[in-house]
Amino acid sequence: MYDGEFAEIYELFYTNRGKDHAREAADVAALVRERCPGASSLLDVACGTGAHLRHFTGHFARAEGLELAEDMAAIAARRAPGARVTVGDMRDFALGRRFSAVTCMFSSIAHLSGQAELDAAFACFARHTEPGGVLVVEPWWFPETFIEGYVAADIVRAGERTLARVSHSVEKDGVTVIDVHYVLADPVGGARHLAERHHLTLHPREGYERAAARAGYQARYLEGGPSGRGLFVAILPAAR
Known part of the structure; x- marks a missing residue:
């Protein structure tokens, strides 16, 4: 999935569909700085072809991406030449460094199945978040908001x-x-x-909140978001 020709099709479609990645990146950067004014670094998990990452490089002194699909990671690296892009799985990665902000956009988190995988991913996010740093996760639909047969x-x-x-x-x-x-x-x-x-x-809202709490975050769900599915915005307390 998302390798080979499908990575190119994904890039072609979402680049030309009209999704405003620059505005979304700016909005996320603003959310981060409201909670962490001195934020200087960001890790974009499941960065895909780098559509958000390329714009995050303009908002943070250091921006990096993590992507499981190698072909998409290669596109992201070309698209955001100022960012380091690592091939890795959001459930189990270790970069050896922390960031002021960690993001997981465009409902990529929904590729995980079950609470255990959510817990594993949020734990990884926390290990890469600086104390006082911010996590932003864009969920997929909740069971009660999904439209059958859409x-x-x-x-x-x-x-x-x-x-x-x-x-x-x-x-x-x-x-x-x-x-x-x-x-x-x-x-x-x-x-x-x-x-x-x-x-x-279709993870329930409480599943995300449970995973965030277990990882040590203080999370809040915000309605709306880039795709109408909302955003989870969480802070990792400075005192741990």
């Missing part, structure tokens, strides 16, 4: 390339199963179809 459809154009994306989402055993179909077309290669399936866990 269909999304978009068309983006980049130069002579056109990409159509249609997805259909259903819930199965507490997991969102998303079937995604792409039609990619250009004047030379014509049109071709690709498909993939994603599984995103």
Whole structure:
């Protein structure tokens, strides 16, 4: 998942869909500095192709990314040349350094299944957060806010390339199963179809709050957020 051609399609789609990564990064930086005015460093976990990371480099003296998919990490490194990007799993990574802020955006946290994996990830986040530092996590939908059978459809154009994306989402055993179909077309290669399936866990709100508390954070859920799914903003107390 998210390697090879699908990493390129992901980049093509979300770069041209109109998502304002610069504004989102600025808003997150503001949230961090409201709680930690002297914040100077940030780690973006599950940074994908670096869409947020490239902008975080303009808000923090040191910004780094962590990404599990090697091909996406390579794109992120090219896109944000001033940031170090490490290939790693959010459930078990050790960079040997701490940051004023740790972020996990665009519902990437939902790729984890169950409370144990949430706990493991938040524990890793805490080990990489400076005392007094801030964690920002953008969740997936909660069980009660997910829309069964949801269909999304978009068309983006980049130069002579056109990409159509249609997805259909259903819930199965507490997991969102998303079937995604792409039609990619250009004047030379014509049109071709690709498909993939994603599984995103519908963690309850209290599951995130429990994981944050167990890791030592003081967490608060904020409504809204970049995608309407809210944000968990947590502080790691200076005295531990």
